[in-house]
Amino acid sequence: MMKRWFQFFKQKAYDFRWAILSGVLVGTSYIPFPPWALIFCYAPLWVSVTDEKTSVKDAFFAGWVTQFILTLIGFHWIAYTAHEFGQIPWVLSIVALLLFCAFMHLYIPAATAIAVWMKRKFKISAGITLVMIALLHSLLERVWPAIFDWNLGYTLIWAKIPAYHLADVVGFLGLSTIILLLNAWIAYIWLQQSVLKKAFTHLGALVVVVAALVISGNIHGQGWNKFDGEVHATVIQANIGNLEKVYAEQGRGYQESITRRFTTLSQEAFVKFPNTDIFIWPETAFPDYLDQHLLGRKHTNILAEAMGAIGRPIITGAYSKDEKTDVKVDQSTYNALFLVDAQGNNLDKPYRKTELLAFGEYLPLSERFPILLKWLPFVSNFGRGHGPDVMKWKFNDDVIAWGGQVCYEGLDAAFTRGLEEKGADILVNVTNDSWFGYPFEPRQHLYMTLARAIEVRRPLIRSTNTGISTAILANGDVLQKSPLHEEWSGEFVLKYLKNAPSTFYVKMGHWDWAVYIAVLVLLALVGAVNARSRRS
Structure with a gap:
């Protein structure tokens, strides 16, 4: 019996190896870790679910494995809190942690499952699917109920990466969206590795974009060195x-x-x-x-x-x-x-x-x-x-x-x-x-x-x-x-600064989600039109 269970978990670990890797990468790139995998942490998961053989069910479970592992790494302190604050025995506190890990970030598997469903229904390309996963992830993390809201944008201010200064334009949720889109771009480059010229062209463009974000953030932040x-x-x-x-x-x-x-x-x-x-x-x-x-x-x-x-x-x-x-x-x-x-x-x-x-x-x-x-x-x-x-x-x-x-x-x-x-x-x-x-x-x-x-x-x-x-x-x-x-x-x-002006984020930037929804709808419509033209 033990051997059978061992073989079962061994096979599942192999089937979801890329999801496990993404969970580890995300969990070890968030505060208080250095952001070593920030722009590619979700890439292994997203590349794996764009495979033609991946079903919607498999995409959901792959995303679930990723969210479980990253939650366990980044938020293991939930067990300590349950024990210290709730005076719950350690065994039950660990059970509470595992339940927390099982349900806390279900928007991650939801985003992968919805995108894969749309890919299969409308025959959408892998590249567009990756963009859709990133946008769905961004939108769902904004509405998913959570006691301790977090996103990858916060890592920028923790690591003192100057791009965080752009938060007064799009907020840290907006910066998180940019990071997720960079992850999608890295995943797309990986899928194009057989076409080296195309892959290196995209890689060079990505480096330029990241450098532009850092430089523009640094310049933008200096504009707030005004005090009276x-x-x-x-x-x-x-x-x-x-x-x-x-x-x-x-x-x-x-x-x-x-x-x-x-x-x-x-x-x-x-x-x-x-x-x-x-x-x-x-x-x-x-x-x-x-x-x-x-x-x-x-x-x-x-x-x-x-x-x-x-x-x-x-x-x-x-x-x-x-x-x-x-x-x-x-x-x-x-x-x-x-x-x-x-x-x-x-x-x-x-x-x-x-x-x-x-x-x-x-x-x-x-x-x-x-x-x-x-x-x-x-x-x-x-x-x-x-x-x-x-x-x-x-x-x-x-x-x-x-x-x-x-x-x-x-x-x-x-x-x-x-x-x-x-x-x-x-x-x-x-x-x-x-x-x-x-x-x-x-x-x-x-x-x-x-x-x-x-x-x-x-x-x-x-x-x-x-x-x-x-x-x-x-x-x-x-x-x-x-x-x-x-x-x-x-x-x-x-x-x-007395009578400091309102930032763009306060006035309009927090409505960025409307742009992401519009892009998603456009991508879905393009996919539907292409699917219909292929059937006719």
Whole structure:
């Protein structure tokens, strides 16, 4: 029996060898790996499915194998998170990881299967099929539901390849589309290897295109070296343990300890950085409510006493609650971002987190079926804010609008476009990545967040509980980065442009998907016409 199973898996491994290779290439080219196979990682899979003998079913399973392997490599931290955050035994955490790998990126096999179906139905050439796979992949990855959206475009900013500067034109999803089309081009060159002259001509053209993208990106990025304002912001990274965070959230202690740790670190930081204009604390750093109508509580008094002598405002994550007007109504608690003075007085209304984490901050379907909350009372259920929105701060003779992102709201390009449209001068992201291990997710999350600054060309400062805290200017310069899982403080000089113009991406570039759909329809029509002419 064992021998039979071994032979079965051996044969399947051989049948899907190119799909396995693509999975490895994609998985080892994404953050935090160097982008060594970025423009050819999907080529083995796509070349294999263009074979005339490949059925739609085989194309789907080949794509599924690729997505399973790349997910296992790049997002293996899901098992750690399930164990650490959900307190799930390691065996079940690994099962959760395998289920995640099985379903998380099904748009990859869907793209290959649809393209192969169209190829077989309309007798489309292999070259056009490759372009269709790339475009379908690009379109489907935009709509496929995912907790942790990612794409290959982010690798450019991680690797400091200057083409990332073009994200203010087409966004990082647009850059991902360009990378996918380059993969299709490499695959086509491989298919033309028997015609060396044609293959080398295409290879030379591809080199020219890649060089043009790099050079034009570098030149384009230099156009954003314009600043007429600056503010000195100090980030406090207190490295609070997960158990302390959970108990503080549940009101089971540690609130005073956490509050004093942040205030003490801020006092020490002010000695090092006396020019600090404002402090930035991370997500839920202040472990209590900080609304104006709830000041005077024990922990806000500790805050005021410790920070009063410093006299500097704070942007901090904390909890928020509506002022009760009806004691019979259960008021929601919000994961919020506050702009307060040294005594805790609100300088503007808090921003309440809008994009909530499924199962971590809300129970899916519970808004429609409240009974689920009674059945599963251990799942957190935060209120949902109405963002995106900005917090305005009178600074010297100016007013700075801070565009708040709480945790992975920084991954949502549409959310950040909304902040820019609301007039944000500086983006501020507060995060707690302590649940995700080391070193993959913190770096992936970091650069996916920094990417938003390039799309809208606004500086972004990121304050985290355990790292990585940093800042990026509108020109793409990434400033100092904090260590992981250590107490740390650092001052950032945030240079910004007052009344900065909107980027092309904000105004029109995010509609690039309409162009891809039009090209797909055109290719399908051409294929259908050619198929009909061959039958007549």
